[in-house]
Amino acid sequence: MTEATASPTSSCGEPRHSVEPDEGDALLQARKLQAEVEQFAEHLADVYEDYFQEFPKYMHVSFYHDVLAEIENLERDMNSQDPLSTHRISSSNFPYLHAVWNTAKRSKNIVKLRHPVFSGPFKRRILAPGVRLKDIMSQGGSEPKRNQSGRSTRIDVICDGGLTWYKVSTITNRRLLFDMAKEAVYCGESDDSESEGGVTQYFSDIPLVKLARSLKTIAEGHQIRNSTPTPTLVLPRIFEGESIEIDKIVKFCRDMGVSVSCGNAMPSPSPLSKDLLYEMVPNPKRRITSELNIDTSVLVALTSDISHLQVTVESWFGQSQKDHIDLEANDPLIPQLCSLLNCHTLVCTKQAARSLARIVHTMGTAAENARAHLLLTPDHSTSREQRVEAFRALSIHKDSIPLQLQLPIRIVDPETRLNDCQDHLTSPLQETLQILAQPGRSVFYSGWVSGLTTVTCNVSWQCGFGSPAFFIPLIILLRSNLFDSI
Structure with missing residues (x-):
């Protein structure tokens, strides 16, 4: 009917x-x-x-x-x-x-x-x-x-x-x-x-x-x-x-x-009111934690030239690379990502930080190495404000990078929480962690046991620092149990 x-x-x-x-x-x-x-x-x-x-x-x-x-x-x-x-x-x-x-x-x-x-x-x-x-x-x-x-x-x-x-x-x-x-x-x-x-x-x-x-x-x-x-x-x-x-x-x-x-x-039917509207469609930010757990894919996105600059298409680029550049030109990731991170305290695991360091040291440009340093390397001689200004100066999206961005990202070791948070890891979670490869395993483990929202782009992405092969079209938030969301 x-x-x-x-x-x-x-x-x-x-x-x-x-x-x-x-x-x-x-x-x-x-x-x-x-x-x-x-x-x-x-x-x-x-x-x-x-x-x-x-x-x-x-x-x-x-x-x-x-x-x-x-x-x-x-x-x-x-x-x-x-x-x-x-x-x-x-x-x-x-x-x-x-x-x-x-x-x-x-x-x-x-x-x-x-x-x-x-x-x-x-x-x-x-x-x-x-x-x-x-x-x-x-x-x-x-x-x-x-x-x-x-x-x-x-x-x-x-x-x-x-x-x-x-x-x-x-x-x-x-x-x-x-x-x-x-x-x-x-x-x-x-x-x-x-x-x-x-x-x-x-x-x-x-x-x-x-x-x-x-x-x-x-x-x-x-x-x-x-x-x-x-x-x-x-x-x-x-x-x-x-x-x-x-x-x-x-x-x-x-x-x-x-x-x-x-x-x-x-x-x-109830009269339409502000309270009723928030029941019908709640604020999507209401359950995002004040501290965010950052995945390697997000570190890569925040560091890559493709995210921050206009990359010239070369004749030897493949079609997928050309498509990625077009998508970035039409829908830049950095403004979306930084609006999400904004005033939140940012942490990442030492495994995620090491993974980014290996990538930029192997194939990163000078600008990408500079961004990675600003994101992760502590330097008490530089204030947070100075660090953010230096980071903004390396991007064509300067105006979309908030001055409140909390840099550097604090590096944590999830293993130190193992004894205190073992009860959080049910058998399905432990089995899932064994399937995941590093550094993803450490990232999701840290988010789950800490009760933090994990920010990741790692749904559909390619990584190729110094080349236009890098593109991350999606931002995903994970909290508690990854497999609750399948």
Whole structure:
């Protein structure tokens, strides 16, 4: 069942539960909805200001465009002499849009609104959109490609960091009874012990049940933090306890593993407030520790000429090197990275520092060696401010490097914490550490046992100091258990 079939055009609402607003009220409510979504957009821009991730600011755009389109249609029909305009007003999609927005207002840690996810077939489980690495959002692998538009389903609200999917339908009790009658289902007069198989067969052909089954199948094809998202059907105009037949349909959907939230179990939508907005979308910086554990990949990024200078493309450069230079030119890493580090105290393990030293001494340019020295080598004759100014002077991104940057990065030995923090290392963590190579093992070990946020670019990167082979396109924050975020 699509949103169109679940809208008032395909159902007869019960007056006892809802009263259709007149045209003036409909437009007033529509503009109130628009204002609230715009307030939500302002909140997104505020909490993600100066943050390195961009796309969460626009999680509302698809839904917002739907709202604007419906308002435009409503205003046009209200000024139209067409005799069908009254019907179009009464059958607008606003009840559905209001239901989606009310669902969002009851949700926490929203990832996306009205987001398309791949609907299969699935050769293996794919990554779902959501928070993968401690408050850092990932688009996952679920968004369909352009030529797969027919193989996608829109999830109305993706929340709880991606762990919960809400699909809204505004089907009514009366319409659901009509669908059941169409399939010749008379559950109330049937003996369950005699007709269980037949009832199941008929139930399977009901559009709402098909929607639930499809939602369950699609969710099982995705994974977020080692789990499949929990699919939930939101049915604000379905009321349990009024019809045995409808209650059995709802139970049937729940038994197949889909949560169902009906209208008489939903609290009234709360007024939009600052506190509510922070529940809907928390500040992504709220759990970043004041002290940051810096990975070797970040040390490399902070040192490389590719990050700090405009590198001239030579004829002998490979295509990947050329692409990396283009990406750095269009989306420089240093401003994003330094805005994250800013006033935080910075530490790194001695293994990470040694790894950087080997790289710059082997293949680094003079400028790269100078940056490495400023980043890591203590020198009591130089103040922090002087060190930062010298570091800024070696970069074309000088204005984006904050004067509050805490240099030098303090070098720590994680082994000194081993006895005190052994309880932090569960068996899965210890097994994971054995898989990791140095210096990554020391970096993540230090972050885990110290409870620090670890900053790493080590998802997709190549290293080639003194050449344009170096590029790090991603910044990832890790905290506590790396494998919580898969």
